[in-house]
Amino acid sequence: KLCKQYFPVDILSKILSINVDLQTDATLQVDISDALSERDKVKFTVHTKSTLPNFKQNEFSVVRQHEEFIWLHDSFVENEEYAGYIIPPAPPRPDFDASREKLQKLGEGEGSMTKEEFTKMKQELEAEYLAIFKKTVAMHEVFLCRVAAHPVLRKDMNFHVFLEYNQDLSVRGKNKREKMEDFFKNVVKSADGVLVAGVKDVDDFFEHEKTFLLEYHNRVKDASSKSDRMIRSHKNAADDINRIASTLYTLGTQDSTDVCKFFLKVSELFEKTRKIEARVAADEDLKLADLLKYYLRESQAAKDLLYRRGRALVDYENANKALDKARAKNKDVLQAETSQQVCCQKFEKISESAKQELIDFKTRRVAAFRKNLVELAELELKHAKGNLQLLQSCVGVLKGDT
């Protein structure tokens, strides 16, 4: 009953900070113009503006849910044609469980706190809920924009259906059996991945990329989880300052002596500083933690690309060996030749596009980090200066009084 049913979300696309150098050209622009949060699902309004002939209109919107995004992503992954590209990582599932739980606990504990405390906490939890909501919308939007910006993926049929078809795509979530299948597929894949990774590549570029990505991915994963923990501690400290402010306020309202007035002033100060502290934690979350999380997923997608290429290389080498054997035995040579040709083509096609993709990945990464680190530093500065000013003026007033 405490969960807000509706969060209007019109400025969300501006929050987009993860992906930077997305060429937004007029031929195809995609964004999420609105979002609605219901019981246990979120409904995104996907808005498209396009001059491409493929679409019936120049501007249109549809409503999509998270599962449909996943369906789209998976269809890219399973498409052999796209084996040579870094598939933009799927957006994470909207997860309001923690927030909802907190709101529920608050509702249960309503009797045990003062009205002011309750209203305050409720406001904060609602703000937290809103923040998570904004983030999930941003993640989904980033995914669509990446697809729209990709020269090949943007032409994909499924993508156009996703954007245009204004009925439910009837993409049901995977049932238990399918999930089990996925699980085993992943196990096999990672085992295979290890084998494939063990094969030394003749091409220096790819060999270097392989080593680099492996190490990078692991370290980003580490940094991502550590940044989460650090930011959580920060939030906890800000919460404590909030409670200190409340208690000081109570102390200050007990009487009208000097000391009580003093307490009230200090309480006011802490109210303000903790808002700033909360903003610091939120900004760190957005600029640092989210950045790391995103590149965790993208570096995984890049690794997947390398795996596919590695797989194709192994297939090609195996086809070569088979051809040699066939020639030696002089049996099924034509078949072996065709097979080898196919493998060769596949491998070369992947290699070619993979190289470009990986270079683009690097450029994007550097640009995104630059943008976010600069913004992070600027925000940290802004907040620290804000805090400083508050403290200076308060200390000045307090000292002047005594």
Next chain:
Amino acid sequence: MAASSRRNPPPLPGAENQDPLSEMAGEDSDEGEDIFVGNSNPVAEAFQPDTANGEEPADLFSEAETSTAVNSSITTSKSNGVHSDNENDLFAEVSVELSMENPSTTAKSSGAEFTPSLTLSATQPESMEQLEEEKDEDSFDMEVAVTNPEKIGDGMNAYMAYKVSTRTTLPMFRNRTFSVWRRFSDFLGLYEKLSVKHSLNGCIIPPPPEKSVVGMTKVKVGKDDSSSADFVERRRAALERYLQRVVCHPSLLQDPDVREFLERDELPRAVGTHTLSGAGFLKMINRASDAVSKMTIKISDSDAWFDNKLQEVESEELQLRKLHAVVDSLVNHRKELCGNTAVFAKSMAMLGNSEDNTALSRALSQLAEVEDKMETLHQEQAASDFFILAELLADYIRLLGAVRGCFEQRMKTWQRWQEAQSTLQKKREVEAKLLWANKPDKLQQAKEEITEWEGKVTQYERDFDRISVTVRKEFLRFEKQKSKDFKSQIVKYLESLLQSQQRHVKFWEAFLPEAKAIA
């Protein structure tokens, strides 16, 4: 500190006292801290009503001549602000109004057992208005410090010794500066002694820091980590504050036990302070029974002031406990933040290493360094949170407990008086019966008992009045001290936050160009 003084030097023989005065005059205005001389010179406090007009300055200040600093400010009727000497302007006044304006109330206050020797009377005015108008008097001829904790001995018999240094110009001490070595149980012993002597008068005895078996054991065992060091520092600071509060209290300072504690080289080991001793258990039991009896006594007091104040104290204690719990939580979260930041910094450094774009790699390493510096900031902040804020709150929670004890003492006195009255009533009834039954010898005894109890009733009533005055005075003094303490400590805390933010700004300003340099 350098408030205008209206001190007229008493008519002491010899002009030799004038010169030191003028020397002090020059120095005092700027260097009040270093030079104890000239500030709050003691004023004889316990006047008998008749002598309240300063007619016996010579007697009371005979001791004074030995000290160059002492020129008491016995006020004559000139004390209303007329200075006779220019030098006197520079000396802080010491509750001059006290002795003159309220001869009637001084009589009652003598019950607080002030010795006729010189006393500090920083905040001793009697009337309510004066009590509340009195300017902040924070200058004392007394400074104590607790420093240099040293571990003596080894193993489970080891203990920490602390150096207690005193600097004073009070004549009751043998020297001006001196120091002794004391251990924790000595401080507890001092508290016990003061408690026994003064709590019955309604004085607020500052409580000492708490014992900690766990903390001490770690130290004894020789665990050489930061938690032991923290514990020792925490205890040292707490002992220092405790002593400072004791010497701040005008009547406690007069107590010979306090003097002995500060001066005497070797102090006999305090018994009865050991946690597991028989005396310790006895104390626990007594406290428990006290708690029960506290709940049942309720004075039908015509003076609602005490009831109101007690309620205020109780609710304040509640709030302070709450606040303390939250501050504790903050300290823990900041320590957590500190740890997590350090870990994150390392992780960032690793990421920077594996990044192959040189500029980005450098920027990430720089970010790692910034986060490292943040960690230091957080650590210092947590220490600040703790030592300035949390300890302040803990001290005052304990002090409020002592204040409550004070009020309860008054209630006990009242109860004793009431009981005496009812006993007297009974005795009178017995006498009446005996009169009727005509038994002359028993009658005599009854009459004697009645006289005895009449005397007791008068005595107890007087005790009650006396303790009421003391409690009231003590409470106001406490409130003032508390107000000052909180203000100064919180301002100190805010200043530490301020400094932290300044460094925050510096660090990020240094990082920003590095981030912009990424290409």
